[in-house]
Amino acid sequence: xxxxxxxxxxxxxxxxxxxxxxxxxxxxxxxxxxxxxxxxxxxxxxxxxxxxxxxxxxxxxxxxxxxxxxxxxxxxxxxxxxxxxxxxxxxxxxxxxxxxxxxxxxxxxxxxxxxxxxxxxxxxxxxxxxxxxxxxxxxxxxxxxxxxxxxxxxxxxxxxxxxxxxxxxxxxxxxxxxxxxxxxxxxxxxxxxxxxxxxxxxxxxxxxxxxxxxxxxxxxxxxxxxxxxxxxxxxxxxxxxxxxxxxxxxxxxxxxxxxxxxxxxxxxxxxxxxxxxxxxxxxxxxxxxxxxxxxxxxxxxxxx
Amino acid sequence: xxxxxxxxxxxxxxxxxxxxxxxxxxxxxxxxxxxxxxxxxxxxxxxxxxxxxxxxxxxxxxxxxxxxxxxxxxxxxxxxxxxxxxxxxxxxxxxxxxxxxxxxxxxxxxxxxxxxxxxxxxxxxxxxxxxxxxxxxxxxxxxxxxxxxxxxxxxxxxxxxxxxxxxxxxxxxxxxxxxxxxxxxxxxxxxxxxxxxxxxxxxxxxxxxxxxxxxxxxxxxxxxxxxxxxxxxxxxxxxxxxxxxxxxxxxxxxxxxxxxxxxxxxxxxxxxxxxxxxxxxxxxxxxxxxxxxx
Numbered sequence: 001x002x003x004x005x006x007x008x009x010x011x012x013x014x015x016x017x018x019x020x021x022x023x024x025x026x027x028x029x030x031x032x033x034x035x036x037x038x039x040x041x042x043x044x045x046x047x048x049x050x051x052x053x054x055x056x057x058x059x060x061x062x063x064x065x066x067x068x069x070x071x072x073x074x075x076x077x078x079x080x081x082x083x084x085x086x087x088x089x090x091x092x093x094x095x096x097x098x099x100x101x102x103x104x105x106x107x108x109x110x111x112x113x114x115x116x117x118x119x120x121x122x123x124x125x126x127x128x129x130x131x132x133x134x135x136x137x138x139x140x141x142x143x144x145x146x147x148x149x150x151x152x153x154x155x156x157x158x159x160x161x162x163x164x165x166x167x168x169x170x171x172x173x174x175x176x177x178x179x180x181x182x183x184x185x186x187x188x189x190x191x192x193x194x195x196x197x198x199x200x201x202x203x204x205x206x207x208x209x210x211x212x213x214x215x216x217x218x219x220x221x222x223x224x225x226x227x228x229x230x231x232x233x234x235x236x237x238x239x240x241x242x243x244x245x246x247x248x249x250x251x252x253x254x255x256x257x258x259x260x261x262x263x264x265x266x267x268x269x270x271x272x273x274x275x276x277x278x279x280x281x282x283x284x285x286x287x288x289x290x291x292x293x294x295x296x297x298x299x300x301x302x303x304x
Numbered sequence: 305x306x307x308x309x310x311x312x313x314x315x316x317x318x319x320x321x322x323x324x325x326x327x328x329x330x331x332x333x334x335x336x337x338x339x340x341x342x343x344x345x346x347x348x349x350x351x352x353x354x355x356x357x358x359x360x361x362x363x364x365x366x367x368x369x370x371x372x373x374x375x376x377x378x379x380x381x382x383x384x385x386x387x388x389x390x391x392x393x394x395x396x397x398x399x400x401x402x403x404x405x406x407x408x409x410x411x412x413x414x415x416x417x418x419x420x421x422x423x424x425x426x427x428x429x430x431x432x433x434x435x436x437x438x439x440x441x442x443x444x445x446x447x448x449x450x451x452x453x454x455x456x457x458x459x460x461x462x463x464x465x466x467x468x469x470x471x472x473x474x475x476x477x478x479x480x481x482x483x484x485x486x487x488x489x490x491x492x493x494x495x496x497x498x499x500x501x502x503x504x505x506x507x508x509x510x511x512x513x514x515x516x517x518x519x520x521x522x523x524x525x526x527x528x529x530x531x532x533x534x535x536x537x538x539x540x541x542x543x544x545x546x547x548x549x550x551x552x553x554x555x556x557x558x559x560x561x562x563x564x565x566x567x568x569x570x571x572x573x574x575x576x577x578x579x580x581x582x583x584x585x586x587x588x589x590x591x592x593x594x595x596x597x598x
Contacts, residue, residue: 123308126528126581128573130536131554132315135566138558139319233435240437240540241555253437260441260544270445277438284433292429 022293094170099177107185390549405480431478
């Protein structure tokens with residue numbers, strides 16, 4: 001961990017353009033994001049309404065079929081994509097903030113501070129974070145709503161659950177980011193430009209912000225692409241258990257929970273499971289592929 | 305390590321007590337005297353600090369207290385019935401993940417640059433990306449409903465554990481395979497391996513006797529997090545396959561605000577993990593020292 005590899009000097013986008021899987025992943029992601037943003041808006045008003053047409057199999061009218069309430073499943077999957085992607089991205093950004101700060105301080109301070117901070121990270125890795133997190137979400141659900149009310153942000157109340165999820169998931173997925181940033185800082189710290197800055201009498205704060213942080217951006221972006229799928233997965237895990245996104249809102253996890261319930265020996269409404277599953281798996285796969293390719297491009301040691 | 309447990313217990317306790325709704329605040333108003341008696345029975349009276357120290361004291365004596373939802377049953381009793389099931393599922397998944405992952409990873413590393421390796425690694429990334437609650441129902445659909453090889457759910461026989469354990473282990477087989485492959489490739493490029501080869505040790509011997517000791521270190525340090533992931537994941541898998549393990553009670557205890565049951569599950573899970581991590585740490589230093597001696 002100590003001797004982090006030097007950063008590659010070829011521009012990131014150039015390496016990316018050469019890697020066909022990464023490029024394909026980027027295109028797939030673009031399509032998914034575009035569909036999630038524009039889809040629900042382009043679809044007819046009736047698609048978002050409850051109808052009597054329950055459990056209709058896929059047809060021209062309803063390409064993905066309909067669910068137990070007669071909702072059009074395509075509409076549900078697309079609006080679920082909005083929630084899942086938004087939580088994934090925002091949660092990953094929270095993780096980025098915490099992880100980068102933690103890693104920066106730990107790596108730069110070194111010595112005992114570093115030892116203690118990394119020990120905490122190690123312990124957190126081994127604790128069932130998601131389980132403790134569930135307890136926390138449960139505890140803060142009501143206070144969050146009251147707080148929003150007292151701040152006169154009533155408009156945000158339907159989204160309070162999402163906000164808690166974003167914060168909470170961000171607060172558990174920062175560990176890897178902290179480790180990577182620390183390793184990178186340790187490598188950078190001993191380089192001459194940092195020594196020079198210190199010799200010139202620059203403050204610690206300035207060295208961190210001006211010299212170290214800009215050199216970390218590449219690796220941070222890579223691990224951001226790898227954190228997004230992790231957060232999406234966590235969110236869907238919670239929603240699957242009925243403890244994340246609450247009805248009538250939907251995310252891929254809650255749709256999959258409905259789908260899994262519709263599979264039984266008597267009758268299988270397969271489309272309720274298959275379409276959300278495909279949407280989610282394809283997105284996660286594309287994100288992981290992209291992250292892997294970026295990491296290979298940036299971090300020669302991890303290269304295959 | 306005890307400190308970690310203490311922190312987990314304290315955080316859990318205060319998070320549960322912080323929740324504004326108590327276990328008895330229902331729509332129907334209970335008479336004050338009865339509520340008082342209930343609170344006393346479940347030791348929820350007194351100041352927060354008194355409750356906290358009282359709870360800690362009971363925990364030290366091994367008493368996880370009464371469940372507020374399942375009237376008349378103690379948390380110890382519920383966990384004694386359900387936890388072995390979860391542990392069995394977890395142990396099986398653990399075995400599949402480690403053995404399967406290391407085998408697959410070594411195999412891929414030895415076939416470096418072939419289409420087989422690319423295929424195996426693609427499959428691994430696919431397995432990591434698909435959540436268990438997708439693979440689970442799909443496996444049920446294929447192997448239980450269409451082919452009828454395995455039961456759909458429940459725990460009637462050992463066979464019923466096969467599909468859940470595979471579902472639970474799936475992503476981690478893939479993760480460990482990737483970990484093993486990367487570190488084995490790195491180790492195989494080092495000098496002492498060249499020496500071993502020069503001595504005339506066969507390819508198989510190089511991997512099993514020389515490279516594996518170093519290459520498996522990252523895998524061993526992942527065992528702790530793996531156990532944590534498997535315990536968390538088992539909650540979902542138990543839901544999918546209708547397995548009466550501790551996971552279901554965990555979810556219900558959150559929905560029913562059954563504080564002591566919730567605390568009991570969290571504490572038992574964490575104690576187990578802390579102990580397990582201690583063992584992994586010991587194993588790691590032991591293996592590490594052997595390497596240093598060589």
